[in-house]
């Protein structure tokens with residue numbers, strides 16, 4: 071492993087060398103989806119070119135090769151998050167499906183009227199709505215950990231919410247809207263002390279630092295391939311073996327059974343029991359390649375590199391008049407969420423004007439409407455960084471924002487006072 075050479079890294083991302091009109095592409099939306107390096111693009115193309123077949127059932131060599139590739143990807147995932155064994159790593163469509171799997175299979179089988187699930191104000195809709203559906207089906211109730219004005223979880227309030235009624239605590243590792251890095255180890259320890267299980271939404275963490283599900287002692291851990299330099303349509307649900315084994319199936323179909331009779335069926339062991347139907351084999355291959363790529367760079371270098379960019383970007387943005395940063399947690403990932411207030415410029419306008427300059431950011435509620443309500447805004451503009459971003463990206467972005475604000479100021483001061491009617 072060696073320190074990050076962002077120019078060498080950028081060259082591995084063909085998409086980043088394009089221009090939008092006359093402007094170089096500046097991609098600042100990696101919290102939504104990261105771009106893919108040639109190592110991933112080639113692995114997926116290579117699979118399609120010479121290895122593709124349905125897995126598990128055929129005797130012919132091509133299918134056995136595809137099965138081997140798919141299971142190797144699972145082993146790579148297990149090593150990456152330090153799972154005790156590959157069978158604890160289920161392939162899903164992404165974080166959303168991983169959480170729905172737990173909410174549907176574990177939630178509906180376990181939750182009773184009066185049981186409580188603790189979520190937080192920082193959650194993405196995909197870690198809220200599945201629990202609402204499970205609560206509606208079972209009579210369980212949802213409690214919410216509040217945040218302070220910096221966007222950090224109120225841990226004292228969390229401790230007060232925990233009780234013998236708590237069955238599960240489900241929180242994100244990193245907030246997608248604000249970048250807050252949550253003290254998940256501490257949260258898990260407290261939950262376990264209260265006799266509750268934990269689900270960590272790691273969608274915004276896995277690409278930014280080392281993940282060790284055993285050190286965390288997480289019961290469930292979810293993430294998506296497309297935020298980890300891999301393809302869309304593939305993700306992971308990690309679960310402790312004894313918990314997964316005690317859960318009823320999520321979906322029924324081929325591959326997840328042991329024996330099927332019209333009188334009733336028996337189910338396969340892990341991981342097949344939770345992977346009904348033909349999976350996203352090429353996606354798994356791509357995710358495996360993405361993990362090997364990021365491991366070759368060295369996960370320990372990513373955090374410090376991104377924090378350097380974040381510090382510089384924060385300094386530049388703070389110097390822009392009327393720009394208010396939302397989310398100022400002491401520990402945060404490279405996410406800059408902000409609004410322009412003086413003069414006010416809508417986030418939609420900010421996004422559109424930046425796009426005219428080839429700069430991609432996100433605007434809106436970021437699938438976090440309860441959080442937006444708590445912050446007292448309808449939406450924010452969000453720039454999110456990854457290890458292929460560099461100082462030039464930050465300068466272009468900050469210069470463009472300054473220009474947008476200056477123009478808005480000029481327009482505001484040019485408004486002629488209406489002549490009073492006499």
Ligand code: PMP
Pocket residue numbers: 101102163164165166167194196197242244245246271273274294296437
């Ligand atoms: N949780 C968080 C914190 C996220 O950022 C996202 C993606 N924006 C999700 C869950 C949902 O992930 P996916 O759309 O890949 O299922």
